[in-house]
Amino acid sequence: GAVVSQHPSWVICKSGTSVKIECRSLDFQATTMFWYRQFPKQSLMLMATSNEGSKATYEQGVEKDKFLINHASLTLSTLTVTSAHPEDSSFYICSPLRLYEQYFGPGTRLTVT
């Protein structure tokens, strides 16, 4: 159990465009979703926490208008990187919470050219 999928697994986009990343918990429902960002050879940094049906809470330094999070259902959350720039190139990982335990998606590698 506790299968998490992310789509796409990798994406290349041009600077100024927007990219949507989907995260699905396939066999459980998650009221809380965490989104992490990981730059090359660095650790995972929490970007935001969202609860189903509520607005996300962003960590300090993360622009809420740039990283739009939607958690409309208990099995789907999306992260949209708006007006992407090369410095947004990173590995994005979602993490749904299930019974006080976080599970991790396989990640989405975003490259902005």
Added chain:
Amino acid sequence: AQKVTQAQTEISVVEKEDVTLDCVYETRDTTYYLFWYKQPPSGELVFLIRRNSFDEQNEISGRYSWNFQKSTSSFNFTITASQVVDSAVYFCALSEANTGFQKLVFGTGTRLLVSP
């Protein structure tokens, strides 16, 4: 404030050697969980272990073992008879009761390279 330190940035060993990855944590909470994750080159995090603050018993799982010492705030991870497939980045992480165990703080990770 909670903090996790993994002082070893990168470790290189030859296959069959034993290797210990260090993890030191800081927390003011008396109730917390400690974790180890493996991140192979594919990027997907693999859960290895979770230990709560009240259980200092060491754990062994196959070639993996963990040594939790509250006196030194350490939660070290040992791989016995390392194999090439163990090559990955390993993260130690902490979550505290005062965040409802909802905030995982990760260390900076240790990259383990096991050569044949």
